[in-house]
Amino acid sequence: MNENIVKLEKWIKESDNIVFFGGAGVSTESGIPDFRSVDGLYNQKYDYPPETILSHSFFMRNTEEFYRFYRDKMLYKDAKPNKAHYALAELEKQGRCKAVITQNIDGLHQAAGSKEVLELHGTVKKNYCMKCHKFYGEEYIMNTSGVPKCDCGGIIKPYVVLYEESLDNDVIENLGVDNVVKIQKKAAISRAESERDIEKAKAMAEKEANDARVESETAIAEKNNNLEIKKSELEKISKAKKAEADAAYKIQEEEQRKTVEITTANANLARQEKELELKEREVSIKEKALEAEVKKTAEANKYAAQQKADAEQYERQKRAEAELFEIQRQAEAEKAKSEAERFAKEQAAEAVKAAGLAEAAAVAAKGKAEAEAIQAKAEAEAAGILKKAEAMKQMGKASIVEMMCQMFPEAVKNAAAPLGNVGSITMYGEGNTTKLTKDIMNVVNQVSDGVKGSTGVDLAKMLKDFVSEDKEVESTDNENLGTPEPADYREF
Numbered sequence: 001m002n003e004n005i006v007k008l009e010k011w012i013k014e015s016d017n018i019v020f021f022g023g024a025g026v027s028t029e030s031g032i033p034d035f036r037s038v039d040g041l042y043n044q045k046y047d048y049p050p051e052t053i054l055s056h057s058f059f060m061r062n063t064e065e066f067y068r069f070y071r072d073k074m075l076y077k078d079a080k081p082n083k084a085h086y087a088l089a090e091l092e093k094q095g096r097c098k099a100v101i102t103q104n105i106d107g108l109h110q111a112a113g114s115k116e117v118l119e120l121h122g123t124v125k126k127n128y129c130m131k132c133h134k135f136y137g138e139e140y141i142m143n144t145s146g147v148p149k150c151d152c153g154g155i156i157k158p159y160v161v162l163y164e165e166s167l168d169n170d171v172i173e174n175l176g177v178d179n180v181v182k183i184q185k186k187a188a189i190s191r192a193e194s195e196r197d198i199e200k201a202k203a204m205a206e207k208e209a210n211d212a213r214v215e216s217e218t219a220i221a222e223k224n225n226n227l228e229i230k231k232s233e234l235e236k237i238s239k240a241k242k243a244e245a246d247a248a249y250k251i252q253e254e255e256q257r258k259t260v261e262i263t264t265a266n267a268n269l270a271r272q273e274k275e276l277e278l279k280e281r282e283v284s285i286k287e288k289a290l291e292a293e294v295k296k297t298a299e300a301n302k303y304a305a306q307q308k309a310d311a312e313q314y315e316r317q318k319r320a321e322a323e324l325f326e327i328q329r330q331a332e333a334e335k336a337k338s339e340a341e342r343f344a345k346e347q348a349a350e351a352v353k354a355a356g357l358a359e360a361a362a363v364a365a366k367g368k369a370e371a372e373a374i375q376a377k378a379e380a381e382a383a384g385i386l387k388k389a390e391a392m393k394q395m396g397k398a399s400i401v402e403m404m405c406q407m408f409p410e411a412v413k414n415a416a417a418p419l420g421n422v423g424s425i426t427m428y429g430e431g432n433t434t435k436l437t438k439d440i441m442n443v444v445n446q447v448s449d450g451v452k453g454s455t456g457v458d459l460a461k462m463l464k465d466f467v468s469e470d471k472e473v474e475s476t477d478n479e480n481l482g483t484p485e486p487a488d489y490r491e492f
Contacts, residue, residue, distance in 0.1 A: 016096045017269065020088055023103040029082040032106055055163035056255070063147045063155060070141075070158065075124055076106060077142060085112035092116065105160050120167050122160035129154040133196055166258035208308075210239075 012018065024034035048065070050073075052058055059066045081089075089112040091097035099116040100109050107125040109117045127136045131154025141148055141156070148156040161167055214236065221232040 018097040019099050021101045026084050027104050027106050027108055030079045030108055032076050032079055051163055056165050067147060081108045081112035085109055089113035126159035127156050128159055130157050
């Protein structure tokens with residue numbers, strides 16, 4: 001067996017206050033290459049040297065290329081702890097290994113079970129937002145592409161120490177510490193969380209105040225001229241430039257702080273054990289002071305928030321009153337408008353009614369006149385008929401003979417009508433003309449026979465009797481008066 005191995009085994013067996021300091025060689029057995037071996041990162045070809053890619057300036061300047069290399073060569077999700085990791089974890093469980101100080105960033109010591117692990121170069125298991133300091137796990141980086149972004153929009157940075165960056169000062173200060181490490185870790189975490197909450201509260205208050213100020217200035221600018229609007233825009237641009245300058249100053253300040261490189265710190269366990277009680281009291285005093293400061297700040301923020309809420313409530317009340325007044329004014333205007341429209345409609349209805357009444361009166365008058373005219377016409381026709389009937393009654397047979405004489409020409413005309421459709425008639429032989437005349441007269445006689453058959457009135461006999469009576473009267477008159485003028489019966 002190698003002499004050095006035997007000596008190491010003897011030291012381990014005889015020691016109960018071990019602090020292990022290790023690096024890349026511990027993880028090579030887990031499949032994670034180191035930097036300077038034959039197959040290490042420094043001997044692989046990329047567009048940029050690995051030491052350049054893994055620098056702070058390269059990360060800030062070319063973040064997307066940094067993450068392409070980082071995901072490809074720095075993350076070993078499937079790597080498992082090896083025997084060395086488990087041995088150190090077992091020594092810690094026995095109480096003999098007080099801490100593991102490592103330059104590795106793979107987190108395999110913790111995966112093997114070690115609790116007190118001081119990671120000088122950080123870890124790939126944690127990533128943080130450079131804007132709001134929110135932490136993200138390794139899975140988040142693996143499952144994203146390009147430059148990972150926080151919910152707030154800030155760029156996420158691995159929790160590792162890059163080239164051009166100093167080691168974690170808290171880790172250096174706590175080298176070799178047992179209980180002090182735990183206390184300081186808790187205090188640091190509490191302090192960081194408190195400072196983060198305070199900074200968040202301050203940032204939120206500043207944001208709200210700035211938003212309120214911008215809103216107020218914008219409202220004023222809207223009521224002012226273009227010059228004031230331009231002024232407001234220039235003011236906002238100036239504030240943005242100032243914010244950018246402040247951010248750049250903070251970044252520069254942080255970089256300057258990290259340029260001061262602390263290479264090592266000799267931990268004197270004996271001295272730390274003697275000073276442990278004093279440090280515990282100092283931590284307790286700091287925690288109480290921090291608690292008081294946080295409480296004081298919280299109360300101040302609470303009072304400011306209450307004052308702001310009261311002001312906002314007063315503003316909302318005044319705005320509501322103004323809106324109520326405007327609504328009432330509009331309602332009154334609408335009511336007056338409605339009354340005017342109703343009056344106009346009533347006037348229009350009255351006009352339509354009057355026009356309708358006038359039109360109805362005109363129609364009634366017209367109807368009455370037409371009725372009177374019809375009545376007068378009917379009365380005149382009735383009187384005429386009555387007079388005609390009286391005349392016919394007085395005239396007796398003479399009136400009947402008159403009617404028959406008026407009817408006969410029409411009857412003869414209708415009987416001869418078919419002959420009107422004949423273009424020409426050709427007669428052959430003698431006596432045909434006389435025969436045609438007799439046929440026409442037979443038609444006339446048939447008319448007289450038809451009247452006699454339907455009414456019992458013998459027109460030929462009536463006419464014969466009337467003529468005989470007339471001749472008797474004429475003879476008598478001639479005897480009495482001498483020879484009169486022949487009677488004219490053309491009217492019959």
